[in-house]
Amino acid sequence: MSASSGLVISDYSVHDVRFPTSLTGDGTDAMNTTCDYSAAYLVLYTAPPGTKRSQPPRSTPSDDASKPLTGYGMTFTIGKGNEICCSAISSLVEGLLLGREVESLFSNMGKAWELLVSDPQLRWIGPEKGVIHLATAAAVNALWDLFARSRGKPLWRLVADMSPEELVKCVPFRYITDAITPEEALKIFQDAQAGKQERIEEMIKDGYPAYTTSAGWSGYDDAKVARLTRSALAQGFNHFKLKVGASLEDDKRRLSLLRSIVDDPKEMPGGRIAPTAASISGKNAGPTGCVVMVDANQVWDVSQAIDYMKELAYLKPWFIEEPTAPDDVLGHAAIRKALKPFSIGVATGEHSHNRMNFKQLLQADAVDVVQIDSCRLAGVNEVLSVLLMAKKFGKIVCPHAGGVGLCEYVVHLSLIDYICVSATHERNVLEWVDHLHEHFVYPVSINSGGRYRAPVDAEGGYSIEMLQSSVEDYSFPNGSYWKSGEARTAPPSAH
Amino acid sequence: MSASSGLVISDYSVHDVRFPTSLTGDGTDAMNTTCDYSAAYLVLYTAPPGTKRSQPPRSTPSDDASKPLTGYGMTFTIGKGNEICCSAISSLVEGLLLGREVESLFSNMGKAWELLVSDPQLRWIGPEKGVIHLATAAAVNALWDLFARSRGKPLWRLVADMSPEELVKCVPFRYITDAITPEEALKIFQDAQAGKQERIEEMIKDGYPAYTTSAGWSGYDDAKVARLTRSALAQGFNHFKLKVGASLEDDKRRLSLLRSIVDDPKEMPGGRIAPTAASISGKNAGPTGCVVMVDANQVWDVSQAIDYMKELAYLKPWFIEEPTAPDDVLGHAAIRKALKPFSIGVATGEHSHNRMNFKQLLQADAVDVVQIDSCRLAGVNEVLSVLLMAKKFGKIVCPHAGGVGLCEYVVHLSLIDYICVSATHERNVLEWVDHLHEHFVYPVSINSGGRYRAPVDAEGGYSIEMLQSSVEDYSFPNGSYWKSGEARTAPPSAH
Numbered sequence: 001m002s003a004s005s006g007l008v009i010s011d012y013s014v015h016d017v018r019f020p021t022s023l024t025g026d027g028t029d030a031m032n033t034t035c036d037y038s039a040a041y042l043v044l045y046t047a048p049p050g051t052k053r054s055q056p057p058r059s060t061p062s063d064d065a066s067k068p069l070t071g072y073g074m075t076f077t078i079g080k081g082n083e084i085c086c087s088a089i090s091s092l093v094e095g096l097l098l099g100r101e102v103e104s105l106f107s108n109m110g111k112a113w114e115l116l117v118s119d120p121q122l123r124w125i126g127p128e129k130g131v132i133h134l135a136t137a138a139a140v141n142a143l144w145d146l147f148a149r150s151r152g153k154p155l156w157r158l159v160a161d162m163s164p165e166e167l168v169k170c171v172p173f174r175y176i177t178d179a180i181t182p183e184e185a186l187k188i189f190q191d192a193q194a195g196k197q198e199r200i201e202e203m204i205k206d207g208y209p210a211y212t213t214s215a216g217w218s219g220y221d222d223a224k225v226a227r228l229t230r231s232a233l234a235q236g237f238n239h240f241k242l243k244v245g246a247s248l249e250d251d252k253r254r255l256s257l258l259r260s261i262v263d264d265p266k267e268m269p270g271g272r273i274a275p276t277a278a279s280i281s282g283k284n285a286g287p288t289g290c291v292v293m294v295d296a297n298q299v300w301d302v303s304q305a306i307d308y309m310k311e312l313a314y315l316k317p318w319f320i321e322e323p324t325a326p327d328d329v330l331g332h333a334a335i336r337k338a339l340k341p342f343s344i345g346v347a348t349g350e351h352s353h354n355r356m357n358f359k360q361l362l363q364a365d366a367v368d369v370v371q372i373d374s375c376r377l378a379g380v381n382e383v384l385s386v387l388l389m390a391k392k393f394g395k396i397v398c399p400h401a402g403g404v405g406l407c408e409y410v411v412h413l414s415l416i417d418y419i420c421v422s423a424t425h426e427r428n429v430l431e432w433v434d435h436l437h438e439h440f441v442y443p444v445s446i447n448s449g450g451r452y453r454a455p456v457d458a459e460g461g462y463s464i465e466m467l468q469s470s471v472e473d474y475s476f477p478n479g480s481y482w483k484s485g486e487a488r489t490a491p492p493s494a495h
Numbered sequence: 496m497s498a499s500s501g502l503v504i505s506d507y508s509v510h511d512v513r514f515p516t517s518l519t520g521d522g523t524d525a526m527n528t529t530c531d532y533s534a535a536y537l538v539l540y541t542a543p544p545g546t547k548r549s550q551p552p553r554s555t556p557s558d559d560a561s562k563p564l565t566g567y568g569m570t571f572t573i574g575k576g577n578e579i580c581c582s583a584i585s586s587l588v589e590g591l592l593l594g595r596e597v598e599s600l601f602s603n604m605g606k607a608w609e610l611l612v613s614d615p616q617l618r619w620i621g622p623e624k625g626v627i628h629l630a631t632a633a634a635v636n637a638l639w640d641l642f643a644r645s646r647g648k649p650l651w652r653l654v655a656d657m658s659p660e661e662l663v664k665c666v667p668f669r670y671i672t673d674a675i676t677p678e679e680a681l682k683i684f685q686d687a688q689a690g691k692q693e694r695i696e697e698m699i700k701d702g703y704p705a706y707t708t709s710a711g712w713s714g715y716d717d718a719k720v721a722r723l724t725r726s727a728l729a730q731g732f733n734h735f736k737l738k739v740g741a742s743l744e745d746d747k748r749r750l751s752l753l754r755s756i757v758d759d760p761k762e763m764p765g766g767r768i769a770p771t772a773a774s775i776s777g778k779n780a781g782p783t784g785c786v787v788m789v790d791a792n793q794v795w796d797v798s799q800a801i802d803y804m805k806e807l808a809y810l811k812p813w814f815i816e817e818p819t820a821p822d823d824v825l826g827h828a829a830i831r832k833a834l835k836p837f838s839i840g841v842a843t844g845e846h847s848h849n850r851m852n853f854k855q856l857l858q859a860d861a862v863d864v865v866q867i868d869s870c871r872l873a874g875v876n877e878v879l880s881v882l883l884m885a886k887k888f889g890k891i892v893c894p895h896a897g898g899v900g901l902c903e904y905v906v907h908l909s910l911i912d913y914i915c916v917s918a919t920h921e922r923n924v925l926e927w928v929d930h931l932h933e934h935f936v937y938p939v940s941i942n943s944g945g946r947y948r949a950p951v952d953a954e955g956g957y958s959i960e961m962l963q964s965s966v967e968d969y970s971f972p973n974g975s976y977w978k979s980g981e982a983r984t985a986p987p988s989a990h
Contacts, residue, residue, distance in 0.1 A: 032615045078615065079619075080614065081616055081619065083582065084583045088626065091576060119575065120526060120527045120529065121575035125572055125576040125579060125629060129848060130624045130625015130628065131620050131625050132625060132626060133625065174796065175819060175826070176796075177797070177798065303672065303673060325622075326622070327624070327849065328851050328855065331851075351622060356826075359823070359825075364825065
């Protein structure tokens with residue numbers, strides 16, 4: 001009998017948690033000039049059927065000492081508007097999940113996903129995009145967290161242990177059967193059975209390759225960029241991303257500075273060996289094997305993107321990320337075609353709002369790198385749809401991370417991609433940003449080789465449970481941090 | 496000195512207004528099986544600078560007897576989730592509009608629009624799509640309503656009286672300059688200067704051509720469809736839309752029934768003359784000149800849409816509306832190509848979430864009919880972007896209406912399209928649904944020729960002000976209708 005046998009979803013709490021990252025310039029880019037990284041955070045409580053809901057509603061995530069099984073999920077925002085996502089999460093959970101038997105949900109997670117996206121009235125305010133989809137992600141991911149905890153496995157391991165037939169049942173195919181059918185998906189999962197156990201062991205031993213964005217925010221001055229780049233080299237990173245698009249002259253200077261450090265053999269800590277030729281092919285790697293990427297966060301129109309990136313081509317970025325509006329499939333295709341002669345690829349996806357948008361990016365050959373987001377797509381199920389399509393179309397997946405909680409989430413997704421879908425990470429790198437991990441009960445971390453450690457805590461689920469004290473202190477606007485003068489008077493930290 | 500001189504936006508109220516349309520089957524289709532037509536309704540109050548905000552916040556839309564100038568806007572939903580849109584409207588107005596000088600906003604409505612869509616933190620939860628965009632529409636439209644009222648003109652007339660140079664300043668071009676430039680837009684507005692006054696007079700005299708959806712909801716039985724079709728013929732309509740996609744056999748029967756009535760010369764009231772050849776070309780009109788359209792409300796995948804519509808081709812619909820996911824530009828293009836040999840066009844747009852999606856629908860030649868929505872696009876400004884692109888790409892615009900308030904809104908938009916942009920309505924028809932107009936202070940209506948009357952009230956603005964009693968009675972969940980037993984016990988009306 002599993003830990004969740006006979007339980008229903010009996011109660012929930014939603015928390016508007018905001019961290020004052022705008023004080024330090026963390027997370028700044030050409031579009032997002034002030035960011036308070038925030039989580040619309042959901043806790044699902046379970047109890048035997050008929051248990052009375054707590055009255056008044058719970059205000060903190062674990063004020064019930066007896067909690068038999070609890071699931072955690074969140075969606076990510078950058079500050080204002082987090083309250084709107086919280087409102088949407090409450091509407092979804094209140095209307096669709098309360099009272100449901102958890103084992104019945106776990107027995108077909110595909111159906112559970114459909115339940116959450118198919119309410120006609122809530123669908124109208126998307127459909128499957130924006131606030132309601134962000135909220136759906138929090139609910140779906142909390143369900144998966146609950147599922148993994150009930151089985152005593154980290155999320156990635158729960159999924160990796162599913163059979164191909166079980167996996168295919170989890171995948172939403174609606175609106176994408178012209179790109180991938182359930183039969184094709186089954187074949188992909190079946191093909192990935194070969195070598196699966198070895199890949200699981202490899203991941204536990206070596207971790208998953210990562211790149212760092214921590215050094216390249218717009219709000220950092222040159223000295224800080226240089227210092228953080230050297231620090232990242234020392235941590236074992238060899239892929240570095242820089243924010244661009246606010247000023248061409250500044251970008252040339254900052255990108256030159258970055259390249260001058262990472263291309264200099266004398267800067268390599270301990271005579272580190274460059275990555276293998278295979279892993280850097282097509283990535284515009286410099287003489288030390290290091291790779292640089294740039295990210296414009298949607299600031300340009302199509303022709304502006306092309307013109308600007310031609311100016312930066314001499315600095316050989318591997319790809320330009322989010323050159324224009326995330327909805328603009330044909331625009332991305334035009335940009336990719338124009339930049340091909342300059343050996344600059346196109347990456348996008350952190351704002352790609354559903355599997356239909358990714359489908360078209362792939363069909364139109366508009367991207368080189370597929371950047372899924374763990375909570376802009378509606379959780380694990382829809383991520384599987386996109387991983388499968390990327391595999392079929394021969395594109396690599398490098399998930400979006402950073403913010404708060406995204407690194408915790410996405411390591412699971414890259415492990416699933418490698419173990420169950422793509423069976424390769426030859427060219428993949430997973431974004432790493434070293435912020436705010438201290439607020440999580442099971443924080444992810446990077447090993448000495450600049451790789452994500454695979455989460456192994458049997459109780460950690462999807463790794464997204466936050467410390468109760470963090471939830472309380474940073475709840476907006478009534479948590480102790482936001483109530484205190486601290487919120488208005490704290491000086492920029494010397495991050 | 497205008498009525499708004501020196502005033503600032505001093506206060507606002509937001510109302511979750513829901514009408515119990517699910518009781519009658521109004522608004523039902525293959526996707527939306529129960530709809531309570533709802534408005535997330537915004538009232539903007541103005542006052543001289545320094546006036547204190549009402550405490551507690553206003554609970555009814557016009558409890559201030561002295562109101563110097565008030566603006567009304569709304570976004571439309573179908574029930575649950577309306578509260579989320581209300582939350583988003585509050586966040587937008589609270590953060591971005593309160594305290595602003597209204598004449599300064601009116602002096603450059605393009606800049607006012609940018610102000611509302613460019614907050615980096617609120618942008619993140621779209622961007623420019625879903626709940627935050629629906630909310631932006633309510634705010635933008637309330638501003639336009641305020642602007643029109645301050646000038647003593649209906650909205651369409653305010654816009655029609657702008658010079659081409661003023662108009663072009665109102666248009667958002669971000670992300671669409673690869674499809675239309677400000678210079679091209681200016682040229683379109685300038686070209687439409689010829690004959691403008693005649694078109695204004697024609698519209699006031701004759702009204703704008705309409706089609707009816709009132710007869711064809713999924714929830715209606717055959718007798719009701721027949722009765723409402725005859726009633727629509729008597730009202731002067733010659734374009735009829737039917738909902739399809741729930742059952743092929745039912746659809747064949749219902750569509751045959753509809754055609755049998757509208758194609759029968761004996762059914763034509765008073766020996767009415769059929770429309771001119773020009774107006775029906777390419778519309779699969781029957782022997783009496785009547786045209787039938789069908790609407791699937793996104794229920795199909797791409798190949799399902801093609802297969803299903805081939806089965807209905809013998810009933811000669813002019814177009815299939817929303818055959819698949821609204822985001823799927825390439826899917827619509829594939830469907831359109833496959834149905835071309837069957838003389839069935841493709842229409843979409845009521846869920847097309849922003850100008851970037853419309854841009855691609857046009858670039859990919861994916862649609863025959865562009866169906867803008869007055870409050871899914873972010874208000875009048877973004878509608879202008881799409882009208883301009885449709886004109887450039889040679890497509891006709893037939894706005895989405897129905898619901899609650901949409902007919903009130905869109906008549907203004909079709910008049911603007913005809914008078915300022917396209918300069919033709921030879922093939923256009925504007926959706927008409929005869930529901931809920933009784934709740935508006937300036938309701939739109941249909942003349943004896945089955946055409947929308949042009950709104951002429953000098954005080955009517957954008958025609959979206961609701962009766963105070965309607966807002967109070969249908970406020971959810973505390974209005975008198977929802978509090979009373981009526982909400983649970985009312986029998987389906989014999990609509």
